[in-house]
Amino acid sequence: QVQLVESGGGLVQPGGSLRLSCAAPVSIFSVNDMGWYRQAPGKQREYVASITRRGRTNYADSVKGRFTISRDNAKNTVNLQMNSLKPEDTAVYYCNVQPPNWNYWGQGTQVTVSS
Numbered sequence: 171q172v173q174l175v176e177s178g179g180g181l182v183q184p185g186g187s188l189r190l191s192c193a194a195p196v197s198i199f200s201v202n203d204m205g206w207y208r209q210a211p212g213k214q215r216e217y218v219a220s221i222t223r224r225g226r227t228n229y230a231d232s233v234k235g236r237f238t239i240s241r242d243n244a245k246n247t248v249n250l251q252m253n254s255l256k257p258e259d260t261a262v263y264y265c266n267v268q269p270p271n272w273n274y275w276g277q278g279t280q281v282t283v284s285s
Contacts, residue, residue: 171273172198174265179279182255190250190279192265198274199246205268206239206250208261209278219250220268233259255283 178190190206205220219229219239227239238251248265262278 173276176279179281181282183285186255187253192248196246202267204248208263210261257283259283
């Protein structure tokens with residue numbers, strides 16, 4: 171099973187910012203659109219944002235205007251800049267290809283938004 175490795179989570183106050191990063195094997199990154207997903211306690215995992223190989227982006231309505239997804243094709247990483255964070259953004263954040271592949275889920279990174 172191939173895992174993608176997420177990093178950058180933490181505890182932040184409402185209104186704050188965090189930047190998540192995900193490292194993927196070049197064999198996966200170079201041929202796939204990439205996405206970020208999240209799972210809050212007691213809820214199903216949900217789509218957050220995605221980016222095509224050419225850089226076209228798409229966002230869930232709940233994060234549009236606050237989050238920015240990007241990819242570094244030289245480093246095989248996909249990033250998620252999260253601004254104006256809200257308590258409801260608290261979740262474990264995962265990256266995967268888009269659409270997600272069950273075999274690629276990693277450990278995720280915890281984001282907690284709380285005062």
